[in-house]
Amino acid sequence: MLPWFRNIFRGGRLFSTEPARVITLRPYQEHCIQACEDALKAGSSRIGCSLPTGSGKTTVFISLLSRIPPPKSNPKASRSLIIVNSIELARQSAEQVTRLFPSWTVQIEQGVKHQASGTADVTVATYQTLLQPERFAKFDPSRLKAVIVDECHHAAAPSYLKLLSHFDPNIRHPDPNFKPLTVLHRIPIIGFSATLSRHDGIALGSVFERIVYHRDFLSMIKDQWLSGVRFTTVQANINLQGVTVNSRTGDFNATSLAHVINTDTINHLVTRTWLDKASERRSTLVFCVDIAHVRDLTQVFRGFGIDARYVYSKTPVAERKALIASFKAGQFPVLVNCAILTEGADIPNIDCVIVARPTRSRNVFAQMIGRGMRLSSETGKKDCRIIDFVDSANRVSGIVSTPTLFGLDPADLEIEDESLESLEEKSSAKITSQAIDDIPDPESVTYTDYEDPFAFVSKFSGLSPHINQLSTYAWVGCGNDVYVLECLGKGFIRIEKVEATDELPTHFSAHFTPAALDRATAASLKVSPFLRKRRILQSEDLSEAIKGCDTYAKTKVVFGPMVVGLLRSARWRKTPATPQQLAFVSKRLKKPLDGEDNDLQNLTKGEAANIITRLKNGAKQRRHDKKVQQASAAARASEKERVRRAREEVRVGPLATY
Numbered sequence: 157m158l159p160w161f162r163n164i165f166r167g168g169r170l171f172s173t174e175p176a177r178v179i180t181l182r183p184y185q186e187h188c189i190q191a192c193e194d195a196l197k198a199g200s201s202r203i204g205c206s207l208p209t210g211s212g213k214t215t216v217f218i219s220l221l222s223r224i225p226p227p228k229s230n231p232k233a234s235r236s237l238i239i240v241n242s243i244e245l246a247r248q249s250a251e252q253v254t255r256l257f258p259s260w261t262v263q264i265e266q267g268v269k270h271q272a273s274g275t276a277d278v279t280v281a282t283y284q285t286l287l288q289p290e291r292f293a294k295f296d297p298s299r300l301k302a303v304i305v306d307e308c309h310h311a312a313a314p315s316y317l318k319l320l321s322h323f324d325p326n327i328r329h330p331d332p333n334f335k336p337l338t339v340l341h342r343i344p345i346i347g348f349s350a351t352l353s354r355h356d357g358i359a360l361g362s363v364f365e366r367i368v369y370h371r372d373f374l375s376m377i378k379d380q381w382l383s384g385v386r387f388t389t390v391q392a393n394i395n396l397q398g399v400t401v402n403s404r405t406g407d408f409n410a411t412s413l414a415h416v417i418n419t420d421t422i423n424h425l426v427t428r429t430w431l432d433k434a435s436e437r438r439s440t441l442v443f444c445v446d447i448a449h450v451r452d453l454t455q456v457f458r459g460f461g462i463d464a465r466y467v468y469s470k471t472p473v474a475e476r477k478a479l480i481a482s483f484k485a486g487q488f489p490v491l492v493n494c495a496i497l498t499e500g501a502d503i504p505n506i507d508c509v510i511v512a513r514p515t516r517s518r519n520v521f522a523q524m525i526g527r528g529m530r531l532s533s534e535t536g537k538k539d540c541r542i543i544d545f546v547d548s549a550n551r552v553s554g555i556v557s558t559p560t561l562f563g564l565d566p567a568d569l570e571i572e573d574e575s576l577e578s579l580e581e582k583s584s585a586k587i588t589s590q591a592i593d594d595i596p597d598p599e600s601v602t603y604t605d606y607e608d609p610f611a612f613v614s615k616f617s618g619l620s621p622h623i624n625q626l627s628t629y630a631w632v633g634c635g636n637d638v639y640v641l642e643c644l645g646k647g648f649i650r651i652e653k654v655e656a657t658d659e660l661p662t663h664f665s666a667h668f669t670p671a672a673l674d675r676a677t678a679a680s681l682k683v684s685p686f687l688r689k690r691r692i693l694q695s696e697d698l699s700e701a702i703k704g705c706d707t708y709a710k711t712k713v714v715f716g717p718m719v720v721g722l723l724r725s726a727r728w729r730k731t732p733a734t735p736q737q738l739a740f741v742s743k744r745l746k747k748p749l750d751g752e753d754n755d756l757q758n759l760t761k762g763e764a765a766n767i768i769t770r771l772k773n774g775a776k777q778r779r780h781d782k783k784v785q786q787a788s789a790a791a792r793a794s795e796k797e798r799v800r801r802a803r804e805e806v807r808v809g810p811l812a813t814y
Contacts, residue, residue, distance in 0.1 A: 179219055179256055182381060184371055185212060189220050191369040192346060196224070201342045202324060202363060204308060206352035206370040206806045209526025210382050210504075213348045214252045217304045220346065221278065222257060224302050227341040237295060238280045238304040239319065243267070243473070245306055248502055249280045265291060283310075286319050297323050297339045308347025309519060311363045320345060320363060327363055350526055351519035352806050361811035370806050373522070373529070382529045383507075384539035388433055394422065394545060396514060407517045410446050417513060418449040423456040426512050426545065430490070431460065434541050437508035439483060441501075442492040443524045445513040450494045453512065457490055464490035467497070486535065498523045504532035511544035626702045629709065630724045632766050634773040637664075637698075641705065642769055643713045644721050647671045647686065649705050650773065654694075664701040666692040668708065729762025737764035744771050745784070 181189070188205055195203045207213045217238070226234045240246050246264050253262045263272035265281035272279045274294030286292045303323050305311050311320065314330045321329035323343045325336045347364055376382040400412040416422075426442075434440055442464075444450045450466045457464035465488055467479055476496075483491045484503055497503075498520065509528040515521050521544075528540035623631045623639060631639050637653035647670040656662040669689040672678075678685035692708050695701040710719045720726060733741075738756055741764055742749045749756055759767075 179215070181215070181219060182212065184376075184379075184381065185216050185219070188216050188369040188371075189223065192220055193223060195366065195368045196344055200365050200368070202326070202345045202365045204347040204349070204352050204360065204364040204367045204811070206349060206367060206372075208371065208373050208376055208382065208529065209350040209523065210530035211350075211371065211376060213306070213350070214249055215256065217306070217346065217348050218249070218253055218256050218278075221302055221304065224344065226301050230298065230341045233299055233301045233341060233343075235276065235299050236278045236302050236304065237300055238278065238306065239283050239286065239316075240280060240306045241283055241310060243282065244501065246270070246280045246282055249306065250278075253278050253280070265294075283316060283319060287315060292319070292322075297337060297343060298341075300343050302344045302346060305345065305347040305363075307349055308364075309349045309351050309360070311347055312360050317362070351522050359811070364811055366810045367806065367808050370808050372806075373526075376529075381531075383531055383537065385525075385529070385542055386539050387542035387544075388429075390425070390429055390543065390545045394514070401516070405517065407515055407520065413513065414445040414449055417445050418452055420456075422512075422545070423453045426453060426510060427456050427460055427462070429543060429545075430457075430462075430508075430510060433543060434508045434510075437541060438486055438489065438535065438537070439503070439505045440490045440508035440510060441497060441503070441506050441527050442490060442510040443498070443513055444492060444494045446494055449513070450492050454492045457492070462490055463488040464492055466492040468494050469496055471496070497527060501527055502530070503527065504530040505535040505537060506530070506540065507532075507535075507537045508541040508543070511542070514545065623702065624724070626699050627706050628724060629706055629722045630726070630729065630762065630766075631702070632769045632773075634770050638773060639702075640769050640773050641709060641722070642765060643668075643709060644718060645671060645674070646713050648769075649692065649709060649713075650689075651698075651701050651705060661696060663694050663696045664698055665694045666701055666705050666708075668692055668713065670713075724762075726762070729760060729765070731761050733759040733761050733764035737761065737768065740764075741767050741771075 184207075188207065192203060192205065205213075205216070207216065221236045224236075226232065238249050240249060243266050246266050250262050250264050253260055260277040262278045262280065263276040264270040265272040265279055266285050267282075272281070272294065274296070279295065281291075281295075286295075300323070303320070305316070305320070310316060317327060317330055321327040321334065322336055323339070324345055327345075329336070345363070347360075352360070352367060352370070373382065377384060394416065396408070396413075396416060398412075399416055400409045401407065402409050430440065442453065444453055447468050447470070450468050454464045454466045465479060465483075467476055471479070479491070480501075480503065482488060484505060486505060491497075506528040509525050511521065511524050515524075525542050525544075528542065531537070623633060629641055631641050633639055639651045641649040643649065647668060649666060649668050651664050651666045654660070654663055654665050667689040670687045671685055672687045673681070673683070673685045675685050693701065693704045695704065709722060714722060721728060738749055738759065741747075741759070742756060745756075745767075747756060
């Protein structure tokens with residue numbers, strides 16, 4: 157019998173004679189409650205709190221309810237309503253109420269089996285059930301002192317607005333003819349979520365006035381309130397370019413995504429990765445794209461002799477409860493699911509999460525990996541291994557992976573008072589494994605293990621992404637397999653592809669052209685500023701050619717501390733372009749500097765240098781025009797993506813109502 161059934165139903169009311177228990181809150185939980193109390197006292201009545209998965213949100217909002225008194229204008233308003241979006245969350249909340257405050261009466265309003273009276277101290281209800289008018293009618297707003305909305309990032313959806321508009325006339329009902337009841341007091345509506353933002357851009361400001369408290373993953377992990385993480389990204393050349401994106405949510409359409417992800421090749425890759433990286437883990441939770449993916453991937457795990465089981469939306473409730481209970485008890489190592497355990501699953505022993513479904517939603521990704529963030533010392537859990545499978549970030553924008561979730565980006569790195577050795581040490585945090593030989597497609601697999609998420613360094617962006625994988629220097633792709641490295645006024649190194657002849661196979665040839673005069677002097681004398689080019693090397697492998705030229709550059713051309721200036725991340729590249737650079741680019745592009753909608757003035761030195769290098773090394777005007785058009789389209793897409801990502805940021809303060 158569940159603990160909350162110890163309350164006995166008599167005369168339409170539940171009661172318990174157990175004394176109230178002393179609750180010891182964690183410091184951040186107390187701070188969150190205090191922030192809510194301060195906001196309510198200051199006059200706000202619709203507030204949101206952002207706490208990551210595993211932080212004890214349920215304990216926080218139940219404790220908060222104990223501190224909210226009935227309003228002086230309406231002392232009879234002593235009841236509370238907690239709105240959740242699943243029966244699992246309803247049970248968890250009801251059980252927690254009974255554990256923390258045994259003297260309170262608590263009921264569940266959900267489906268056919270759970271019918272509340274509407275008179276309990278606390279009622280936990282699913283929003284789906286409350287949408288039925290006869291079920292909602294049991295709850296008199298004039299008797300409520302507070303409404304809690306769990307997983308409140310859903311609260312701006314029309315279904316929630318239909319409910320919440322009954323409690324506050326400032327929340328607009330989807331039906332313009334709706335007339336709310338007159339309530340004698342303002343009912344606080346308080347939302348809690350681990351992902352207090354909406355990926356689809358619908359404004360939470362339509363429900364909540366402000367966010368009063370926010371705590372993120374990094375700070376919680378640093379303070380050891382959440383489990384430590386060790387994560388691995390698997391880059392397997394999964395081609396997501398053809399996968400359609402939902403125009404409303406901005407995330408991949410499941411059916412389209414499943415055609416790419418749910419294949420024998422990828423499913424075997426997922427299983428082999430688990431065997432390689434996580435077979436010693438006690439409890440692994442796997443997230444899939446759809447039901448067919450769940451079944452197929454489970455079968456592949458079983459084919460390798462692994463006791464894997466699955467759960468999805470159609471799994472009967474009793475079977476689902478038994479399955480999760482067995483998983484909690486460590487009776488089998490791998491549980492595969494689709495969406496059903498994304499929110500609200502309280503399984504602390506999970507010490508590995510596999511994200512086998514790429515996503516463009518920060519919220520969805522955070523919810524998935526958050527399942528493994530809970531502490532569980534009693535099971536011997538030390539940390540959680542997160543494994544996610546990604547496409548090349550250069551092919552499909554907006555994919556969320558473990559590094560992007562933590563907000564770690566090379567653009568944030570400042571190269572200051574650091575030696576080359578220290579920079580190389582950071583870059584060497586990447587550990588690359590060889591491809592799995594007997595999987596014909598994808599063509600390559602790269603495991604990147606990050607034992608410490610706070611030391612993660614990603615790849616720098618650039619004009620030639622494949623070159624960026626091979627070198628940290630500012631190589632510029634000039635088309636037709638021509639690559640140029642400008643050497644800080646001392647000349648330039650050029651690598652170009654040479655087609656096969658009778659004597660030699662196809663190879664890459666590299667030359668260095670040293671500078672003899674500065675450009676201004678050479679221009680006044682009307683002579684070339686460069687000496688005759690010198691051959692450096694030739695190689696059939698571009699990677700070897702790049703490495704050899706990098707060595708040549710730092711040992712033969714640019715010496716000592718100046719070599720830092722060759723890096724793509726060099727500080728000088730981020731400063732504004734010089735007038736001379738702008739004049740040159742403007743003239744060659746036939747784009748006046750003072751023209752309308754001109755973005756040339758915003759060029760950095762590095763960007764201008766890249767354009768100039770390309771123009772001087774074979775980038776013909778027609779090809780450049782095409783690239784300008786492509787860059788313009790990319791800029792528009794980038795801006796659209798920036799706006800979408802900005803919507804996912806959570807900040808304490810007022811919320812926009814757009």
